Amino acid sequence: MLALSVAGLVPVWLYSPGTGHGGEISEVAAPETQPRQEVPAPQSAPPVVPPTAGSAPRSTAPGTQQQAPQQQAPQQQQRALSGPAITTSEGVVQVQVTLQGTKITDVKAVRAPNSNPTRMALPLLRQSALKAQSADIDTVSGATATSEGYRQSLQAALDGAR
C-alpha cells in the first residue's frame, strides 16, 4: 500500500492493482483512521487585478512529490485514481491522481471549494532535469534588461528576422 498526501489537503490512499487490472480506475475510500488535516483559510486576493485571484490553501509539506516505491512496477499503463471526497471547513475537496506504472504523472482537483476545478493550482509539481532545446518560437521569456543583453538575445534575433 502506498500513501500519498496530496497538497497537504487530502490524504489519498492507493494500492497497486494486481496484474491484469492495469488500466482500471479504482475508487478507494480513505481509512477511518486517517487523520484529517486542517485546511488553512485562503488568503485574501491581491487587490484590483484580477478580482478573483488569491492563494490556494498552502501545503505544509516540504516535498512536492513523493516517490512511488520501486518494487512492483511491472507495467506502464496509465491509471487514474480518485481520492475520497473530503469535507473541509472550506468545502468539499477531491483529488485525482494519474499514474504511469507507479510514477505519478498528473494530479488534479476534481472537486475544490470556491474555484473552477480544472484551473485550481495545486502545489504538487512535476520534477525533471533541465534540458536545452532549440525550436521555432514567436517570442522569448527571460530577462534581457540591458541593451547589450538584448542585442545578443534570441528575442533580438526574432525581432530583426521579420
Added chain:
Amino acid sequence: MAVRRVEHVMGLPVSVDLRDGDAALAGRAFAWLHEVDERFSPFKPGSEVCRYDRGELTREELTPDLVEVLSLCDWYEESTGGAFTARVPGRALDPCAVVKGWAVQRAADLLREGGASSFCLNAGGDVVTAGEPEPGKPWRVGVRHPDLADQLSVVLGVRDGAVATSALYERGQHILDGRTGRPVTGLISVTVVADDLAIADTTATAAFALGRDGIEWAAAQRDCAVFIVDEDRQVWSSPGLPVHIC
C-alpha cells in the same frame, strides 16, 4: 496590417508584434509606457513615486494608478512574509517589480481596446499575448535556458495569456530578500504563466525572493502555472503548464 516595433522604454527593450493593427495603435501603447516611466520611475526625482517617497504627497493625494500598484506591492509583501518588498530598508521606495508587469498589461489592454485581437508584447522577457498568430496555433513562447543564452529550456503555447520570467543570468544577482536585504539564493529561474502580466510578473519575482520556499508558494497561487529551475538544475513544473510540443 501587421506592425513590428522595438523600443527601449522603462529601461527595457520592448517589442510589439501586432498582427492586426496599425502603427498608430502601437504608438499609443508605447506612449503609455513612456508616460509610466515618467510617473513611476524611482530614478526620476519628479516622478510621483519619488515625490511620495519624499513625503511631498500623502497616500490620499496619489493617483488611483499608483494606489493600485502600491496595493499590489503590499499584498505580495504580506503574502511572502516580507521576502518581496518595494521598501528594502535603507533604500528608496522602488515599486518597479510591480510597475513593469502592471504597465505592460495595461499597454496590452490598450491594444485590445483599439481593436487588435492578435498580438504579442514582450518587455524585457515578460510577455503578454492575445489571440493566435495564425488560426489554430498558439503563440510559441520560448523560455530562455538559464545557462545557455541561445537555447531554450521549454516552449509554452499561449493564447490570451501572460508569461513572466525572473532569473539570474550572467549579470549576477539582482533580486534581494526583503527579510534580510541580501541577494536571494536557491533558484535560478522562475517562469509563471497567468491570465494577467501584473500577476505573472509579480508572482515570479516574489517566488524568486523566497528562494526554495518560492517553489511551493508560486505553485499554490491561484490561476498560475510555474516552471522553476533551482540551483541544482532541477526543474519544477505545474501539471497545468501549457507546454508546446514542437
